[in-house]
Amino acid sequence: MTRPSEAGEGAGPPAGTRTLRDDTLVVFVSDAHIGGDPGQDYFESPEELAALFGEVSGHDGPVELVLAGDFFDFLKIGEVPAGENRASMTISRPEYRRLFSALRSLAGGPDRRVLYLPGNHDAEVWWNEEIRYTLRDEGLVDEFALSYAARFGSAPEGLIYCEHGNQFDPANTITDYEDPLDTPFGDHIVTDVVRRIAPAGRIGRDLDLRDMGMVYPVVGIPEWVAGRVFYDLLSRVATYLLLPLLVGYAAYRIVAYGIAVSSSGSRAVSFWDSYATLPVVQAVFGEVAWDGLLLVTVLVLFFLAVRRAATRTISSVTSRLPGEASNAPRTGSSADGIEALLGSDGHPPQRRDLPGREIDVFVSGHTHAPALSRIPREAGEAVVINSGCWLRQLRPVPARFGGPPVYVSEFVQTHARVYLEGTEIRTELWRHPKPAPRSLRATERLAVLGRLPAQPDPGAEPRISARGTPSRDR
Missing domain, CATH: 3.60.21.10 (Metallo-dependent phosphatases)
Incomplete structure (x- = not known):
């Protein structure tokens, strides 16, 4: 040879x-x-x-x-x-x-x-x-x-x-x-x-840095990272906060309605008005829902700000890349x-x-x-x-x-x-x-x-x- x-x-x-x-x-x-x-x-x-x-x-x-x-x-x-x-x-x-x-x-x-x-x-x-x-x-x-x-x-x-x-x-x-x-x-x-x-x-459940080289255009890498984290956070909030809150609230309303019916005698009771039977529990659910909404709003604004800053930074570095x-x-x-x-x-x-x-x-x-x-x-x-x-x-x-x-x-x-x-x-x-x-x-x-x-x-x-x-x- x-x-x-x-x-x-x-x-x-x-x-x-x-x-x-x-x-x-x-x-x-x-x-x-x-x-x-x-x-x-x-x-x-x-x-x-x-x-x-x-x-x-x-x-x-x-x-x-x-x-x-x-x-x-x-x-x-x-x-x-x-x-x-x-x-x-x-x-x-x-x-x-x-x-x-x-x-x-x-x-x-x-x-x-x-x-x-x-x-x-x-x-x-x-x-x-x-x-x-x-x-x-x-x-x-x-x-x-x-x-x-x-x-x-x-x-x-x-x-x-x-x-x-x-x-x-x-x-x-x-x-x-x-x-x-x-x-x-x-x-x-x-x-x-x-x-x-x-x-x-892999970093966390859904962010695999090995996929970074597939992002097109290259300047989108920070947006891709921020988006993966953002939607992962929303999924977690929905799974571990919103869904349990909805299930718990539904259970509370059923219990409240049962109590209202049992204590009303022959008087008709509206399901939608029965929350007044347990006003303290209703107030707790309201506070939790309000705090959850504030948390999601703050995190959304935070990620949007981070995404914008990261995109501007990498744009200045990769502005000449294909x-x-x-x-x-x-x-x-x-x-x-x-x-x-x-x-x-x-x-x-x-x-x-x-x-x-x-x-x-x-x-x-x-x-x-x-x-x-x-x-x-x-x-x-x-x-x-x-x-x-x-x-x-x-x-x-x-x-x-x-x-x-x-x-x-x-x-x-x-x-x-x-x-x-x-x-x-x-x-x-x-x-x-x-x-x-x-x-x-x-x-x-x-x-x-x-x-x-x-x-x-x-x-x-x-x-x-x-x-x-x-x-x-x-």
Whole structure:
């Protein structure tokens, strides 16, 4: 077996633009974030991703599979045993055996090529020769590059370009992918904050810090924590205060009515007026109810104040992290930067010799927010695609009565496709529906009654969610 030092291969070839056969299908997959120490691996869709690789393998024509960054998540893996690396550790996990077998079959097929573009969570692919050797030796990857550019033979004017997208995000920009010590601010959020907090696990009955990395957008983490505590408190108040109080009061009224009937002789007694039979007990219940109402009011105001202060604090820290602005697919610095680039003579961060005006289809990932947009410019329209991710996210659902939002699980499993039809380039964004586990308290269900997003049917087939065709004025 050839050792890495003998392979004579660098991280990837010089940047270039390949010419594709007209029947080629180009598939872009990003942000699966496969791997991690126990309790920190958020990837839950190996069967679905394996099914995608199997389906793509059956395409009648050449296939280019571009793993467009953060396919692995090496930032979530701490210590590595001797003789292993973060890629080999992940590939050998039994729950991923079928996934990597499907990828291996795809890569080994005729007219198939798998290209790996590093992102910010798997930048080690670029500087760690051992990892590249492992991926090649396992038959999973054919080529490594910082970017991807291609044209179809019959449509040479249409340029397809892809890079991960983190270079448009100041908090996650890597200046030198060759330097293991070049770690942007976002890396430290994962390695020094998330990876250290997550092992704390469950705090109390319903707050599991291991779920923190699933909260989307990132700025919602304090709101998620406050909401979990808030609704847990309401549940406890209802269970241990309000319910016993109601049961006790009902029992008291029944007893009071019985006493009133027995002492009234033949005179009719109203059930609703019978409380006067035991006025002292009635007064005690009134005091308890009033005190309980004050307690709930104070706690509600306290949590609303804490939530507001925490949200402002974390917003100032994470304002540049992906997905921070809102849940709208196209918000954030990455999408804005790409859109501006396509109408200028500027160059993509990972391809300094390529003017933005020449790019007709720009594919990226990074933000975990799948989207396909048509961008008007002076000479027609370009298409911008965010290939999304393969993760379960906790997304906020607005609560009624101004309460904290309820964070609900939702699988976001997407990929992008580009192919030639006639002389036109077709782009597609695909979604892979999958119902997500939801464990909500009764108080949370009441707070979002009628607002919970519908779950996809089990076994629902992948579908195209958006299409676009770039154009140039002739």
